[in-house]
Amino acid sequence: EPEVTQTPSHQVTQMGQEVILRCVPISNHLYFYWYRQILGQKVEFLVSFYNNEISEKSEIFDDQFSVERPDGSNFTLKIRSTKLEDSAMYFCASSEGLAVPDTQYFGPGTRLTVL
Amino acid sequence: KQEVTQIPAALSVPEGENLVLNCSFTDSAIYNLQWFRQDPGKGLTSLLLIQSSQREQTSGRLNASLDKSSGRSTLYIAASQPGDSATYLCAVHNYGQNFVFGPGTRLSVLP
Numbered sequence: 499e500p501e502v503t504q505t506p507s508h509q510v511t512q513m514g515q516e517v518i519l520r521c522v523p524i525s526n527h528l529y530f531y532w533y534r535q536i537l538g539q540k541v542e543f544l545v546s547f548y549n550n551e552i553s554e555k556s557e558i559f560d561d562q563f564s565v566e567r568p569d570g571s572n573f574t575l576k577i578r579s580t581k582l583e584d585s586a587m588y589f590c591a592s593s594e595g596l597a598v599p600d601t602q603y604f605g606p607g608t609r610l611t612v613l
Numbered sequence: 614k615q616e617v618t619q620i621p622a623a624l625s626v627p628e629g630e631n632l633v634l635n636c637s638f639t640d641s642a643i644y645n646l647q648w649f650r651q652d653p654g655k656g657l658t659s660l661l662l663i664q665s666s667q668r669e670q671t672s673g674r675l676n677a678s679l680d681k682s683s684g685r686s687t688l689y690i691a692a693s694q695p696g697d698s699a700t701y702l703c704a705v706h707n708y709g710q711n712f713v714f715g716p717g718t719r720l721s722v723l724p
Contacts, residue, residue: 604657
């Protein structure tokens, strides 16, 4: 069964460094998403991406964040200058989105630790 | 702003019991509602999605209902098994927004 994959599974970085989290969505899906989950807290929406542009973003998704689909398969989340509070599990998701967004399929997540 | 709550926060039951997890949301103008399962340290697995026009969805031992007017959804798990132990998340999709997640119900099914 097709699945969303994410790399790396765990990323450790120093405060102020740039990180890029990578995702490979399910191949025929049109909508892509990033969510984060700070330890012990709710899953929070960051951004959705459709037709090579951001379709929605939350207030969390400030200028430190950017997303890109550099080729036909990868979807990336970049954090330009990491802060301690960026430490979280980051989930990528995708959905078919033929008419409206529907079932979202999540990847296993990347655990980001900012020291 | 949509708020999603889930009751109970944690639940521990003996194997074989039927159980109900509850989800409430404040804004009834939703596209759909999705139930997920999250195992410790893992991603989210979609269990059931209910479109706003639907009243319930079933998959195996799982049944999810939706009452939009009262802002509630329930996830019914029949004949629970130890393998059902996980955190169950409810997420609501409003038109013009993306999913808003509840805090989850942590379920333990004891053998």
